[in-house]
Each structure stands twice: as C-alpha cells, then as structure tokens.
Amino acid sequence: MLSKVRGPVRLADQVAGLLTEEIRSGRLAVGDKLPTEVELVKQLGVSRTVVREAVSQLRTAGLLEPRQGLGVFVIKPRMEPLDLSLEASETRTKVVHIVEVRRAIEAEAAALAATRVTPDDITRIRGALLAIDEAAAAGRDGVDEDLAFHRSVAEATDNPYLVATVRYLGEVMRSGIRVTRANEARRDDFIQQVRREHHAIMDAIESGDPDSAAAAARDHMRHAEERLQDAGDSFWNEAPDVPVDLDEAN
Known part of the structure; x- marks a missing residue:
C-alpha cells in the first residue's frame, strides 16, 4: 500500500x-x-x-x-541507476562526475529558458526556490525541492525532450544529488552560497539573458564540485551510507 x-x-x-x-x-x-x-x-x-x-x-x-x-x-529499465555503494574514494569520483554531467545539461537548459521563459514559468521557478528555503528551514535535505527547481528551469525551455532528460537524470542521479545536498547542509555558509547561486540563475533567466543564465548555472555546478572536493575524509567515509528514503523526503 x-x-x-x-x-x-x-x-x-x-x-x-x-x-x-x-x-x-x-x-x-x-x-x-x-x-x-x-x-x-x-x-x-x-x-x-x-x-x-x-x-x-x-x-x-x-x-x-x-x-x-x-x-x-x-519493464526492465533502459539504464540502471548509479550505484554509490562503493569505497569512499570511488564515491567521491562518481559524485563529482555527476556534477560534471549536470553542469553541461543545466547550463544549456538555463540559456534556453532565458530566451523562452513566460510569466507562469517565473512563478513556478520562484515557487521552487521558496520550497528549497522551506526545506532548509525545516531541517530536511531538500533533494526533492532541489530537483523540482532544476525541472522548473527545464520546463521553461518549452523543449519536451530536454524536460524528459532532466527528469530522468534526476531519478538516475538522485543518490548523488542527495550526497551533494548532505555536504552543503553541513555548513550555514554553504547553504547561503547555494541559495545565492540558485537565485542568480533565476535572475538571469527572468532578465532574458541566456549568456548570464548559462554562466550562472555553470558557476553553480562548479562551486558544488568545489564544495565536494573540500569535504573531508570523514564525510566521504559516510557518503555511501547517506539514506535515500522517499517516504522520509515526502
């Protein structure tokens, strides 16, 4: 049930x-x-x-x-989800690779969104940002809210194939994104930095500036990688055990 x-x-x-x-x-x-x-x-x-x-x-x-x-x-999935149940050093490499994939896709999504965004799209994206703030204030990991924000950007491209790709990758990469969020939740300055990065993407899209939107999305992913690289061994030793529990997240 x-x-x-x-x-x-x-x-x-x-x-x-x-x-x-x-x-x-x-x-x-x-x-x-x-x-x-x-x-x-x-x-x-x-x-x-x-x-x-x-x-x-x-x-x-x-x-x-x-x-x-x-x-x-x-049916049998066309692609298996990424398996992060590995040694800590391998987990670190995999999660960083996930960030690199996201950087390529989300930069293009943000650029397209900036050229096609509608007032309804702006409302959805802003609502997604508010949901992230509420999740952080409530002490939740914010994985679903983070994914919803990036999906709302993809939806603003009005490209159904890009939307489907972002949705699919969100599910495939859920574990990696959860590890990224867990790292960022360790420090308030990280939380605030991520918030500023998300809003920079939003502001560039709303202003209709595709170059700035792409740059803001790339910067967000680059900083996410830097935050992961700066995490200590104690974090990475625990990273494979970061729970993925949809019932808890919902």
Whole structure:
C-alpha cells in the first residue's frame, strides 16, 4: 500500500518519485502490473491528472509500458541507476562526475529558458526556490525541492525532450544529488552560497539573458564540485551510507 503524498514539491513529481522507488527497490518487480489509475488515486490521495502525469514520466524514463487492454506494466529499465555503494574514494569520483554531467545539461537548459521563459514559468521557478528555503528551514535535505527547481528551469525551455532528460537524470542521479545536498547542509555558509547561486540563475533567466543564465548555472555546478572536493575524509567515509528514503523526503 502506497502512502499519501504531500509537501511543496509538485504532486506529479512526488508520485513519480514514489513509484520509481517502488520499482528500484523491487517492491514493484519487472513484469508486475501497476495498480489501476483508480487504485492509485485512492491510495495516494491525488487526482487522476496527477497520476497520469506521473505515469507518463515513468514511461518516458523507460520504467513502465502500457499494454493495450491489459494495463501498465513494469519493464526492465533502459539504464540502471548509479550505484554509490562503493569505497569512499570511488564515491567521491562518481559524485563529482555527476556534477560534471549536470553542469553541461543545466547550463544549456538555463540559456534556453532565458530566451523562452513566460510569466507562469517565473512563478513556478520562484515557487521552487521558496520550497528549497522551506526545506532548509525545516531541517530536511531538500533533494526533492532541489530537483523540482532544476525541472522548473527545464520546463521553461518549452523543449519536451530536454524536460524528459532532466527528469530522468534526476531519478538516475538522485543518490548523488542527495550526497551533494548532505555536504552543503553541513555548513550555514554553504547553504547561503547555494541559495545565492540558485537565485542568480533565476535572475538571469527572468532578465532574458541566456549568456548570464548559462554562466550562472555553470558557476553553480562548479562551486558544488568545489564544495565536494573540500569535504573531508570523514564525510566521504559516510557518503555511501547517506539514506535515500522517499517516504522520509515526502
């Protein structure tokens, strides 16, 4: 039985994350039939529209497949999630590599968003930034809120393939992003620095300056890498054990 979703992150993204965790954990195995739309609505306490969008996200990610007249089934993913359950030195390398991938993609997303952003997009991005602040104030890791912010930037590009890519990478890279957030949460100056970097991306997008938006996104990822590189051995020895618990995050 799935628990009801709640919180500041978009409901469809929460449902997609919850279903993804059910699949990754094996509670929903390859070949299993997804509960019907009506059952998911009842279990999760959300609308049919939310369920349909979440299922669509997982279809795009290659985790679900609809079969005519039979329902929606779990299929073998096209790509396995990154495994961070390694020695500390290898974990450090993997997480830094994740940051490098994000830098390339999110810089282009920010630049495109700056040329195409609408007032509704601005409202969504600002709402995502507020949700990050609220998560930090409540002592939560802010992983879902951080992912929601970067998704809202991608959505402002009006490029469905880029949006799908950012959503998919967000799930694949969730563990690495959680480690990054855990490192930044150790120090208040890190938290404030990340906040300034996020707002710099937002301001450049809102001003319609693609070069500044791309630069702000690259700077954010570069500083994230520097913060990770500066983390001591004690942090990296614990990094593989940083929990990934969607129920707790939601």
